[in-house]
Ligand SMILES: Nc1ncnc2c1ncn2[C@@H]1O[C@H](COP(=O)(O)OP(=O)(O)O)[C@@H](O)[C@H]1O
């Protein structure tokens with residue numbers, strides 16, 4: 001479904017991605033793990049068109065989408081719940097969700113998306129007239145994911161959805177990611193919480209300083225000695 | 236006498252509000268004080284005068300001026316400011332650019348129309364109407380009414396339309412707005428159009444009120460409207476409206492009771508006092524420099 005082929009991305013002189021390749025197949029949950037600064041967010045930025053890759057290609061459903069604009073990418077069926085939520089704090093929950101469906105014109109489909117999001121996150125329905133800035137961290141994370149679902153994506157990119165959340169909320173978010181996936185949305189999940197991510201993923205990639213150093217089934221990765229040492233807190 | 240001053244002040248204040256909104260809108264989206272806005276206002280007044288003198292009739296002249304001045308707003312952004320943003324240059328560069336543009340517009344107006352003061356026909360003059368023994372000037376009522384209506388339309392566009400929602404999204408978080416598939420460049424263009432159009436309306440109304448037009452008429456009006464915007468909390472629409480009214484009313488009372496030489500100073504005095512007490516302006520949001 002998504003195929004990244006040898007992409008390089010720079011921030012000025014900083015060479016952040018040094019030839020990354022990865023695949024996501026329809027229906028999967030794929031996780032991208034790695035420590036802080038490894039290039040996980042940069043990878044997602046290069047897929048969504050927020051950042052321009054300097055070389056390499058990104059393909060989605062048989063089309064070359066390298067360096068397409070963010071709005072074209074959203075229309076094609078990829079959306080991102082960014083690191084740090086990035087909700088619109090002074091807008092209501094409902095307006096935030098409405099913005100998630102900004103590129104869509106199909107009224108009926110949009111209504112179904114609202115229903116889907118409110119069903120997944122009843123908390124958002126209760127707070128739909130509240131401004132996003134007044135929500136708790138967990139609720140803002142739900143809103144960021146809900147907003148990304150409003151474009152009815154085939155591929156959902158999640159950047160560190162568990163960041164800064166209490167353990168019970170982390171568990172809840174991961175369960176919700178699984179339900180979203182079961183509803184037919186393919187997921188590429190970026191996490192520092194490698195343990196949790198590998199427990200729900202089909203496959204995983206390990207990223208280190210801009211390079212993919214390992215890729216395997218999630219099970220195999222969680223049993224891998226070096227992964228356990230580096231990312232799983234030697235459980 | 237007091238009622239008369241209040242009515243004068245409200246009229247001026249409504250027009251200042253209309254100019255102030257232009258500062259506020261652009262600041263909200265780009266975090267940039269657009270110092271060319273006063274000259275854009277003068278440009279709008281000159282266009283209206285030009286089309287009136289070409290016998291277009293006042294309403295078509297008004298509309299043509301609004302459209303052309305809106306386009307001038309867009310041109311300023313596309314030609315001078317967008318290239319700076321594309322190069323990620325510092326905010327101060329854009330600020331100085333807007334000052335430069337202000338002088339370019341003024342000079343072009345001088346070359347084209349001459350620097351002398353020119354006559355502008357009176358707008359909406361239907362004499363006075365008397366309510367309970369008090370005379371109300373219909374010109375003032377109409378100017379206030381038109382300004383109020385436009386401010387309401389503007390508020391509704393921002394609050395209830397899709398492009399308004401996009402503007403509010405870009406104002407709060409440009410990166411996230413981008414992710415939603417919002418064309419940020421289009422939103423900026425649209426904002427500059429709204430700013431130019433509202434300045435043209437204000438310029439035409441004020442010219443019709445004082446019946447004069449001159450190239451640097453935007454200097455003091457622009458400064459006052461800018462203080463109105465800052466007073467209310469720049470970037471906050473209703474703050475600009477409130478600020479405009481405060482500036483207009485204080486000006487007219489100062490002119491009547493302290494003498495004409497104080498009329499321009501009072502607005503700035505109030506501004507300084509408000510900023511000392513509340514640096515973000517009366518309705519200002521904290522942390523607005525984020526992004
Ligand atoms: N806006 C930026 N400007 C310059 N360098 C950046 C920027 N964002 C990220 N980087 C650098 O790129 C590298 C990868 O960062 P990032 O993709 O954010 O890592 P991760 O998401 O894995 O923590 C890091 O070395 C980081 O310092």
Ligand SMILES: [Mg+2]
Nearest residue numbers: 040041042083
């Ligand atoms: Mg990151």
